[in-house]
Amino acid sequence: MDEVTFRSDTVLSDVHLYTPNHRHLMVRLNGMGQPVFLSQFKLLWNRDSQTDSGAEGGSHGTVPAEDTPPHGSGSAKTPLGSGCRIDTGQEGVGAQLDEDGDLDVKRRPRAATDPEPAGLPRDKVHPTILTQEEDDPLADEAQESSPHDIIRIEHTMATPLEDVGKQVWRGALLLADYILFQRDLFQGRTVLELGAGTGLASIIAATVARTVYCTDVGADLLAMCQRNIALNGHLTAAAGSVVKVKELDWLQDNLCTDPEVPFSWSQEDVSDLYSHTTILLAAEVFYDDDLTDALFKTLSRLAHKLKNACTAILSVEKRLNFTLRHLDVTCEAYDHFRSWLQRLERLADGQLRFVVEPVEASFPQRLVYERIQQLELWKIFVEPVM
Secondary structure, three states, X not given: OOOOOOOOOOEEOHHHHHOOHHHOEEEEEOOOOOEEEXXXXXXXXXXXXXXXXXXXXXXXXXXXXXXXXXXXXXXXXXXXXXXXXXXOOOOOOOOEEOOXXXXXXXXXXXXXXXXXXXXXXXXXXXXXXXXXXXOOHHHHHHHHOOHHHEEEEEEOOEEOHHXXXXXXXXXXXXXXXXXXXXXXXXXXXXXXXXXXXXXXXXXXXXXXXXXXXXXXXXXXXXXXXXXXXXXXXXXXXXXOOEEEEEEOOOOOOOXXXXXXXXXXXXXXXXXXXXXXXXXXXXXXXXOOHHHHHHHHHHHHHHHHHOOOOEEEEEEEEOOOEXXXXXXXXXXXXXXXXXXXXXXXXXOOOOOEEEEEEEEOOXXXXXXXXXXXXXXXXEEEEEEEOO
16 A cells, blocks of 8 residues: 545545655554554643644744733634635735636645745655554654653544544644643643544643543544543653543433443543533534534533533634535635524523633644644633523
């Protein structure tokens, strides 16, 4: 197997578009027969800013060096009602259109054709597939770094839409960055991640939290989460944290407590979840309207069962798409996500109050990836009505 080919219904994680070819180590096939790769991401514990790329060693760009003000004092002032807009000829977030109204995608030139490239060249996506018998470049590099500087993640790199949780997405890296920046917020807490995917954000949260419930659906995906948690036990052990991988189906009203079902909940875990959870996380799960509806309904249902006030931290990437229905460039999934934030703020059930606040994404970058302008973080403060 010298080269990976992609079908028309294949979704490729954007992280791997910026990852050098020689770092893709295929370790096994998962239960669905999909190749599973192992990548490592470098943690920059003592850096205020860092150039960015995909996995450690990719191409780089510039990251703002400014620090975010302390919690609660430095939020972006984006109005909740604003959605996707198309800018023509103006700098900033938005798409540029050509003379015919088509989306004009600006591509970064390769070093071979640009005598003065803005950054290091990006590699063409033809991943080199290595076997376990061959030299492992990740193991060689890990020896050169402290174990506490490396997080190793097993993942797929191309899947059908229904399996995109098995890939690493930039939104999860942004959320992990925020956790590393706001460590005091997570210190000693009980954290619940919804739609954890590969478990990257849960693992980072476990470097400071007391207990982390890493949840998703599907035995194959949850087994991958369990494997990644084991791979990074050196990071969570120092904090004395416990990471528990559990199934949490957004389409079900209750947690599965059947002991015969893999990754089900014990009664003790259910009691601990509702009694102690104060932080909920979700990253890159807002790409489908039905899933977005289910996520927010689950968030509201959980908030009503939790005994303490809680904060939900959501990471989303605004993706522009040309739709035949509109014959225009839109970002419908993002707009649907924003409409839910508005709905929560207007919700008045006499029990809970939801306060929505955007987070300025200018905090220092602790992981190596490309932090683009379309990545956003939102906080939802859930408080009982007095």
